[in-house]
Amino acid sequence: MFPYVKSLAVASAAASVFTLSFSGVVSAEGLTTTAVTVYFTRHAEKKTTTSVVGPASDTYELSYGDLDSFELTAKMAEEVSKGSNRDDVCGTSKCAEELSDLGLLRAQLLADWFDGQQITATINAVYSSHKVRTYQTVQEIAIRSGLTVVQLPLDGEELEPEGTTDSECPTVDAILATAAGDTIVVAGHSGTLYDIMGDGNDDCSGLGLDTSDNMLFPKDEDGKVRDFGDVWKVVVENGQASFEWRKNLQPTELVVDNAAHGPCVDLDGDGWGWDGQNSCRIEGVVAVAGECVDYDGDGWGWDGVQSCLITTGADE
Numbered sequence: 001m002f003p004y005v006k007s008l009a010v011a012s013a014a015a016s017v018f019t020l021s022f023s024g025v026v027s028a029e030g031l032t033t034t035a036v037t038v039y040f041t042r043h044a045e046k047k048t049t050t051s052v053v054g055p056a057s058d059t060y061e062l063s064y065g066d067l068d069s070f071e072l073t074a075k076m077a078e079e080v081s082k083g084s085n086r087d088d089v090c091g092t093s094k095c096a097e098e099l100s101d102l103g104l105l106r107a108q109l110l111a112d113w114f115d116g117q118q119i120t121a122t123i124n125a126v127y128s129s130h131k132v133r134t135y136q137t138v139q140e141i142a143i144r145s146g147l148t149v150v151q152l153p154l155d156g157e158e159l160e161p162e163g164t165t166d167s168e169c170p171t172v173d174a175i176l177a178t179a180a181g182d183t184i185v186v187a188g189h190s191g192t193l194y195d196i197m198g199d200g201n202d203d204c205s206g207l208g209l210d211t212s213d214n215m216l217f218p219k220d221e222d223g224k225v226r227d228f229g230d231v232w233k234v235v236v237e238n239g240q241a242s243f244e245w246r247k248n249l250q251p252t253e254l255v256v257d258n259a260a261h262g263p264c265v266d267l268d269g270d271g272w273g274w275d276g277q278n279s280c281r282i283e284g285v286v287a288v289a290g291e292c293v294d295y296d297g298d299g300w301g302w303d304g305v306q307s308c309l310i311t312t313g314a315d316e
Contacts, residue, residue: 034180034181034237034238035180035181035235035236035237036175036178036179036180036181036182036183036184036235036236036237037182037183037184037233037234037235038175038178038183038184038185038186038233038234038235038236039114039119039183039184039185039186039231039232039233039234040186040187040188040193040196040197040231040232040234041110041137041138041185041186041187041188041230041231041232042137042187042188042189042190042193042225042227042228042230043099043103043128043131043133043134043136043137043187043188043189044099044102044103044104044106044107044110044133044136044137044228045099045100045102045103045106045228046097046098046099046100046103046133047097047098047099047100047103048095048096048097090159091159091160091162092162093162094159094162094163096132096158096159097131097132097133098132098133098136099132099133099136099137103133103136103137104136105251106137106228106229106251107136107137107138107139107140108140109249109251110137110138110140110141110231110249111140111141111144113231113249114141114144114185115144119183120141120144120145121145122183123141123142123145123147123183123184123185124147124178124179124182124183124184125147125150125174125178125182125184125185126138126141126142126145126147126148126149126150126184126185126187127149127150127151127152127171127174127184127185127186127187128149128150128151128152128186128187128188129151129152129156129164129167129171129187129188129189129192130151130152130153130156130157130158130160130161130166130167131158131164131167131189132158134151134187134188134189135149135151135187137187138185138187141185142185150174152167152170152171152174153166153167153170154170164188164189164191164192165191165192165195165201167188167189167192168192168195168196168200168201168203168204168206169200169201169203169204171186171188171192171196172196172200172204172205172206172207173204175196175207175236176236176239178236189225190220190224190225190226191222191224191225193225193232194211194217194219194223194224194225197209197211197217197232197234197241198210198211199211207234207236207241208240208241209234209241209243216243216246217232217246218230227248229248229249229250230246230247230248230249231246231247231248231249232244232245232246233245233246233247292308292309292310
């Protein structure tokens with residue numbers, strides 16, 4: 001499902017659970033059909049979209065900083081993404097971003113966790129911001145639920161608008177318009193989730209939760225979502241939101257294998273082979289010198305053990 005994922009060693013997670021009790025709030029076990037269940041999560045780990053600069057250059061990654069003086073850092077070819085130049089991947093203040101290999105693996109892990117909790121089959125809608133990285137984070141959940149991710153605002157694109165704040169009000173509206181009894185998933189950003197769950201922004205109100213508790217709503221020094229892997233469960237009934245729990249999901253084992261190595265194949269029986277990327281040694285095979293074979297006619301060949309020189313009668 002994810003073309004950039006190399007390998008997923010173990011799709012399991014260790015979860016820390018944080019709950020809060022409110023008087024008069026309907027419990028998870030006693031939810032009525034009038035309640036809407038919302039699972040919030042932040043996008044997974046990201047990378048800045050890369051581009052190839054110039055016909056004679058290698059692959060480069062656009063680094064953040066002053067957009068008038070971009071720093072270009074050489075990266076591996078496998079990191080190549082969309083865009084052939086800076087204008088294709090950057091706006092006036094932001095560059096396009098998408099999930100890294102680790103982020104894609106975490107997105108798959110998140111979908112596996114929803115499966116394991118038997119939530120997937122109950123989901124009625126999946127929302128993300130207009131950014132690629134939030135879409136990718138919940139794409140697999142949507143697919144397994146038989147749905148497509150709805151990106152908000154509906155007319156948004158990766159860099160139109162460049163910021164993420166414009167996704168907040170449409171997301172709140174979508175949550176409040178959800179049919180009673182439905183379950184939805186929302187993927188947001190470090191700078192939008194607490195606005196959506198909490199007090200909102202200058203243009204709209206949020207769901208009204210008190211997000212001041214740093215244990216339930218961990219924050220960085222800027223007051224934004226601090227961690228990757230958090231999932232919040234919120235119940236909305238008659239327009240009133242109630243916090244249920246926060247879980248922090250971390251993989252027990254997550255492996256990204258960047259080297260596309262295969263089995264060591266020895267075509268000529270000399271004990272040396274090729275694994276698709278490098279020369280390799282076949283264990284237990286003893287190389288024996290044989291006839292000197294010159295494959296390209298340059299006078300030098302290989303006898304199974306070492307390089308050799310093809311001699312002629314005149315040379316003798």
